[in-house]
Amino acid sequence: RKEVEQDPGPFNVPEGATVAFNCTYSNSASQSFFWYRQDCRKEPKLLMSVYSSGNEDGRFTAQLNRASQYISLLIRDSKLSDSATYLCVVIPGAGSYQLTFGKGTKLSVIP
Amino acid sequence: DAGVIQSPRHEVTEMGQEVTLRCKPISGHDYLFWYRQTMMRGLELLIYFNNNVPIDDSGMPEDRFSAKMPNASFSTLKIQPSEPRDSAVYFCASSPGQVTNYGYTFGSGTRLTVV
Numbered sequence: 001r002k003e004v005e006q007d008p009g010p011f012n013v014p015e016g017a018t019v020a021f022n023c024t025y026s027n028s029a030s031q032s033f034f035w036y037r038q039d040c041r042k043e044p045k046l047l048m049s050v051y052s053s054g055n056e057d058g059r060f061t062a063q064l065n066r067a068s069q070y071i072s073l074l075i076r077d078s079k080l081s082d083s084a085t086y087l088c089v090v091i092p093g094a095g096s097y098q099l100t101f102g103k104g105t106k107l108s109v110i111p
Numbered sequence: 112d113a114g115v116i117q118s119p120r121h122e123v124t125e126m127g128q129e130v131t132l133r134c135k136p137i138s139g140h141d142y143l144f145w146y147r148q149t150m151m152r153g154l155e156l157l158i159y160f161n162n163n164v165p166i167d168d169s170g171m172p173e174d175r176f177s178a179k180m181p182n183a184s185f186s187t188l189k190i191q192p193s194e195p196r197d198s199a200v201y202f203c204a205s206s207p208g209q210v211t212n213y214g215y216t217f218g219s220g221t222r223l224t225v226v
Binding site for chain 2: 034036042043044045046049087089098099100101102103104
């Protein structure tokens with residue numbers, strides 16, 4: 001089983017739609033979780049951290065379910081500018097600084 | 112803050128040639144990481160340094176790959192000899208330390224093509 005697994009998509013959604021991405025991780029000792037965004041031919045950039053209690057940043061909501069080893073990202077009111085690949089990222093364990101990346105889910109927001 | 116700076120942005124080389132990729136981390140960041148990204152395998156960690164010391168190089172694919180960090184502001188990733196399967200985007204990233212909330216900052220990457 002891969003350490004971090006994501007549905008590769010692509011997800012093609014109309015502007016204004018709500019879309020959700022899911023991610024599972026294999027190491028139950030994982031401590032820190034993030035969502036990164038990567039635009040075509042660009043570097044990954046931190047979108048948001050994921051906290052145990054769930055957290056929201058504008059139109060973006062991230063949730064963590066430790067029991068199921070599952071992370072989600074919800075995007076409300078999708079904009080054309082949200083089109084990108086979304087990478088689920090996990091730090092495997094305490095004291096480890098190695099971000100482990102999923103292969104990403106591609107989102108295309110259509111006019 | 113200029114961010115993480117990588118050079119060159121693009122590199123095309125012939126099989127068997129030596130390739131050197133360069134990275135300047137953000138000033139004050141104690142950790143430096145080299146990643147490789149391909150369509151098939153996604154982002155893979157190759158090696159990382161803490162305070163210029165290599166900590167984990169288990170991701171380095173073969174002896175053809177080597178990395179150095181002679182000082183806090185400079186690191187290199189060298190491939191010698193290069194092979195077509197080394198074609199990928201190589202990213203350097205840095206972080207200030209405990210990355211519980213802030214993740215890494217990536218450079219713009221070097222797109223390597225070995226023909």
